[in-house]
Amino acid sequence: MSSTDPLLSVRNLAVTFVVRGQPAVRAVDEVSFDIRPGQYVGLVGESGSGKSVSALAVLGLLPSRGVQVSGNVLYRGTDLLTQSDAEMRKLRGREIAMVFQDPMSSLNPVVPVGVQVTEVIRRHEHADKAEARDRAESLLRKVGIPDPGRRLREYPHQLSGGMRQRVLIAIALACSPKLLIADEPTTALDVTIQAQVLEVLRELVADTDAALLLITHDLGVVAGLCDDVNVMYAGRVVESSSRNQLFAAPRHPYTGGLLASIPRLDAPRGAPLHPIPGSPTQTIPWDEGCAFAPRCHHKIDACLGTAPPLEPIGDRDLRCVHPLDAKRPTTAEAGR
Amino acid sequence: MLRFVLRRLALMVPVLIGLSILLFAWVRALPGDPSRALLGERATPEGIERVNAAYGFDKPLIEQYLTYVGALLRGDFGESIQTGRPVLESFTERFPATLELGATALLFAVVLGVPLGYVAARSQGRLLDTSVVSGSLLGVVTPVFFLAILLKLVFADKLHWLPTALRQDPRMDATHITNFYVLDGILTREWDASWDALTHLVLPALALGTIPLAIIVRITRASVSEVLHEDYVRTAEAKGLARGTVSRRHVLRNALLPVVTTIGLQAGLLFSGAVLTETVFAFNGIGQYLFEAIGSRDYPVLQGFIIFIAIVYSLINLLVDVSYGLIDPRVRAA
C-alpha cells in the first residue's frame, strides 16, 4: 500500500527567533527531509540542535510572535506553512499527531484522563459520549494500561510516569493519524520503563500503518526503531542516511563522535571513554564555515570560510567537505 | 474533606480564645475604673452601678473572664452604651446590608475583571494589555473612600443620576423580611422597592468593587499568561481542538485557580472597604454602625464588632479553602 510519494516533504525549513534587544537566533536552517507512508524516520541531535523546533514548525505549534518560519512543509502536496489556523486544527490530531517529552506537564492536571482522550475523538470523528468513552477505554487497554475503565476517571497525578506517557501515545493515535511525531518520548522516564514504552509505541504505530518521526538524542533508541536517520547539528542536517548504513559506517565526524562516545559493553575494563571534545557552545555560525569545525578532529582548511552544502556523497547525504572514510573497520576508531 | 473542615474549625478556636482574652484584657487595662472607662463621659453613679452589675467588675478576674466568655457563647455580646440594645442584635439586623453591598461589589469585580484579565493576557504587550495594566494599577492605589466620594459627588449630588445616600428611599415604606432589600422587594412583589434598593446599590458597589476589580484583573492576567505557556496547552493545540475548547477546558480551568483563591481573600478588603463606603453613602450596614460607634466611643459595640468580624472572616476563609479543594483535584488528594 505504501507508495513512493512522500507523505511529508520538508524543504529548506528555517526558523528564526527574534527577541527584542537581542540578535536574532537561527534555530533551524536549510532543513530538508522526506517521510514516506509507513516509514520510520529518526531526527537525532543534542539539545539545542533544532530538532524539536523543526517538529513544532511542521505542526505549526510555534508561537506566532517573535518567530519567523520559512520554507516548505508539504503534507500530501499541501504546504502546511500556508494553511490557516482553522485548517491546521483540522489536521492536527487527525492526520498528524504529536507525543511530547514530559508526560507530567503535558497532561492537563485538573481534567480527568478519560476526557483528555475522548475530547480528541469527539473533535475529529463525530462520536457521541458513550462511543468515545468505549473507544478511549480500548485505546488505554491497547497501550497496556491495566484496569482502563477506572483510569478514565482518574487524574494525571494519580498515574505513574510510564502510564502517563502511554496515555499520551493513546491520545496521539486515537484517530489513526498518518504521521506520528514523537519528541523524546522516553527521555523523561525511568530507564526500566523506557523500553516498555518504546515497545508500545512501535506496536501501535505498526498497527495503524502510520509513519513515524522520532526525535531523540539517544542513538540506541534510533537504532532499534528507525528505518532512516537524519543527524542534526546547530540547526542543520549534517548527515542523512539509512539506519544500517549510518551505524555501520558513520561518515560525518559528528555522527562518528556520537557513536564512539557510547560506552561499549565489550570494551576492556579501564578503557578510556571517547567524548566529543569541547561543548556545543563552541560553535561558529554556519556562514563562516562548518559549525562543528571547532570540535572536529577531522577538519581541514576548506572547512572554514563558507558553509558546506548538504549533498549526496556516496550512499547518503552529507554536509561535510572532509567526511570520514567510507570504509571504517570499527566505530570505536572513528572517534580518534 | 470533612476532616479538613473539622480541623480548620478546631484551629479557629484557640484564635478566638486568644482574641477574647485580648479584648477582655484591654477593658481592664483602660485607665481608671473599667466601668467608668466604658461609659466615658456619660458616667453617672447609676450607670456605673448598672455596668458593674452587668459586667461583674467587682468579682475576681478569672470569674469575670469566664462570665464574659459564657456570655459570648450564649450570643450575648453586650449592650450598646448608646442605645442599650444588645450588640449582636444590631449586628444581625444590619449585616445583610453589608452582605448585599459586598456581594454586589464582588460580582461586579469578577464579571468584569476575569474577562478583562484574560483578554489582556492574550494580547500581551499590545495596547490593550498596557492600558489594562495601567488602569488596574491605578485602581489598586486609589483609596476607596476617595473614589466613593467622587462617585457620590459627581453622579448623585451633581448629575442626579443615582441616589445620594441610604439603602432605599424611606418614603417607599417597603416591607422587609430578610433585610436584604433587593430580595425583600422580590419576595413581597414590591418591584419598585426592589428596583429602588438596586439603584441605591450601584454607586457604593462600584466604589467598593473597584479595588477588587483591579486585583482580579491583575491576577487573572498573570495567571493566564503563565498557563498559556504550559505544556498541556501545547498538547491541547497539538490535538487540533477547537480554540474555544482549548481556552475553556485547558487554559481557563487552570488559570482560574489562583483567581478563585484571590476572590476569597477579597473578603477582607471588602469588609474594610465596606466600612468606608457605607460611611460615605450613609448605607446602613455594620460598617456604618462601626463608624457611629467610633464617634460615640461605644466600646461594647467596638468589642462585639471585633469578635463578630473575626468569626465571620474566619468562616469565609474556611469556605474559600474548602472551595479550593473542590476545584483542584490535586488538593483533594492531600
Added chain:
Amino acid sequence: MTIPLPPSQVVPDGVIGLDADPGVGLWRGAFRRLRRNPSAIIGAVMVAIFVLVAITAPLLTSYAPGSAEWSGQVTPSSVPGPSPEHFLGLDRFGSDMWTQMVYGAQQSLVYGVVSTAIGLTVGASLGALAGGFGSVGGRIGDWVDTAVMRLVDIMLSIPSLLLAVSIAALLGQNSYAVMIAIGAAQVPIFARLLRGSMLSQGKADYVLAADALGIRKTRIVMGHVLPNSIGPTIVQATLNLATAIIEVAALSYLGLGESDPAVAEWGRMLVAAQDRFDAAPRLALLPGAAIAFAALGFTLFGEALREALDPKSRR
C-alpha cells in the same frame, strides 16, 4: 491591607537566592535591572517628589498650616480659587490650600514611615524569633514558633484595616494611636515573611553545608540567612508604605487620629471637602489625587524592586 500581587510574585518564604556572598552581586545586579525598568524609574521619581515636598514643606510655603487666616473670604457658596497669593486657592476653613497640601504630605510621610517602621521592627523580630527557633527545632523551638504564629493568627483574624481601626479606636484620639494601630496591622505580614524566609533557608543546602563544616548556627543565621532576607523585607516595607499612607487617610476619614485643626492631613481634608464639592471640587480632588500619587509611587517602585531582586527573573 497590603495590596495583593499576582501569585507568581507573592514571596511567601522570601528566599532571594543561594548566593554564597549575598552582599555585592545581587544588589548591583538588581540596581542595574532597576535602572532599565521604566516603571521603577517613574515610581522612584514619584517617591522622590513626595518625600522632597514632605521634607521641605516649611520652605515651600510661608504660611502656617491650618491657620484659617482668610476665613473671611469663604462664603457658603464659594471658596476662593487659585490666585497670586494663594497658589491653589483657599480651603473651606480659610487656610491656604497649597500649605495644607504640602504639610499634609509631611504628615502622610511621617505617619507612613513610623507605622511601617513599627510594623517592621516588631514583625520582623517576631518572625525571626519564630523562624530562628523553629528551624533549630526541638521542643522549645517548636513551642516558640507555634506560640508566636498563634499570636500572628489572632492578628490576622480580622482584616487589617479593621484591625487598625479597632486599635486606634480603643487607644484614643491622637496621632500615636494611629501610628501604633497601622503599625500593628503590619506586624503579621512582616512576621510571616521573616519566619518563612528563615525556615526555608534553614533547609537550604548551603546552610546544611555550613553546618556540616562546623560553623555555629548563630553565625550562619547572622552572616547568611538574615542578609538574604533583607531584600524581600525591603520590598514588603516599600509596598506597605503605600498601604500605610492610604490607611492613615482612611482612619482620619473615619474620625480617628489627630483632630487638631492646625495639623494638615489629607484624609481630613477629604472629609471637609465633601459638602463644598459643587463650589470647589479641587478641595476633594487635590488631597485624593495626592494620596493616590504617593501610594502609586511606592507601589511601582516596590514591585519593580521585587522583580529586580528575583534571580529567577525571566528577563
